């Protein structure tokens with residue numbers, strides 16, 4: 120890696136943001152290096168197989184706000200399969216499937232809470248989602264759980280202003296082949312240095328000098344796309360240190376946790392009438408969303424988020440499998456587990472190159488996304504999902520932020 124020549128831009132991180140930036144720099148004819156700490160590209164977009172030939176996303180899976188999502192056109196160009204069905208919301212509570220009236224009541228409760236939050240934000244105020252919403256309703260725990268999925272943090276830790284700023288078009292399209300597959304195809308032609316963690320960045324001189332696991336790189340500018348978990352942990356040493364306002368921006372947008380637990384079965388073990396996606400609070404009153412038979416495959420994906428995800432992740436993979444199996448048994452019968460044939464349990468909180476799932480603005484801190492995106496001295500530039508004010512916590516928001524950062528440099 121050590122090279123006496125100076126590249127125009129050194130990009131740190133080959134996730135969606137880094138790949139978007141690299142493609143844009145290549146199109147502009149600029150020289151760049153793409154430095155990735157792990158053994159693969161894609162970052163929080165990564166697809167494995169839960170069974171031979173059956174893709175399973177460990178990270179992002181849904182193409183959110185699809186009509187505004189620039190990655191959809193790549194899914195089309197690569198011939199990947201996706202559906203436009205979006206989420207299906209069933210309920211299994213009190214040992215039975217919820218009725219249409221229950222679904223309507225839950226939907227009405229959500230709308231009402233969203234209206235309250237819109238009102239607070241429109242008046243220029245901010246507080247936590249917990250403070251803004253009704254606490255004593257039958258649907259409150261379900262609402263809180265869905266909110267924690269959006270932010271990978273719990274409702275007391277999430278800013279209403281940030282929540283309202285998200286540009287949701289209600290089009291959420293899942294990819295059969297995996298979102299990770301899309302990102303790896305997107306980056307296939309891009310030169311990248313893998314296993315090349317950046318340890319230190321010296322931006323005291325005219326050029327920026329990066330100390331990496333494979334030697335030293337000198338660049339006119341650096342684009343940092345690492346997660347806020349990495350920045351907050353101080354995994355990269357800066358000389359001089361980042362200014363206080365930048366540290367405050369990082370601290371105002373901490374990364375939470377969100378895990379996907381996949382259990383595959385050797386046959387279709389689910390109730391034939393069960394909805395594809397449903398939420399249940401069986402066994403312990405803790406809500407959990409499950410998707411069954413995605414794209415017709417015999418597996419289930421269960422989602423944990425926020426503090427509960429942290430707790431279950433620490434309890435371990437077997438504890439996570441046992442936990443989901445107990446919920447499934449309560450819905451589909453005890454025999455279901457006899458047919459389990461494979462599993463995948465993610466552990467994003469423990470991922471050394473992310474340290475969590477995605478960012479959530481703390482109450483009063485929504486403005487920090489724009490601050491985080493601000494460059495320093497036109498030499499240190501910032502991108503990544505946490506810098507997006509309207510598409511944070513998404514793959515396309517990260518991708519767009521990488522492009523914007525390069526356009527700002529140009």
Ligand SMILES: Cc1cc2nc3c(=O)[nH]c(=O)nc-3n(C[C@H](O)[C@H](O)[C@H](O)COP(=O)(O)OP(=O)(O)OC[C@H]3O[C@@H](n4cnc5c(N)ncnc54)[C@H](O)[C@@H]3O)c2cc1C
Nearest residue numbers: 132134135136156162163179180181317472503504513514
């Ligand atoms: C479980 C889960 C489910 C999700 N579901 C969805 C979804 O359905 N739809 C959606 O749109 N989004 C979803 N997201 C969010 C989405 O995946 C992320 O917002 C997006 O992928 C982030 O991209 P990024 O480029 O900002 O960061 P990253 O993907 O984290 O990329 C940063 C890269 O930097 C590398 N790196 C870290 N430290 C260093 C270092 N010192 N030196 C060099 N490289 C380093 C990392 O290895 C990583 O590859 C989900 C995320 C998770 C975790």
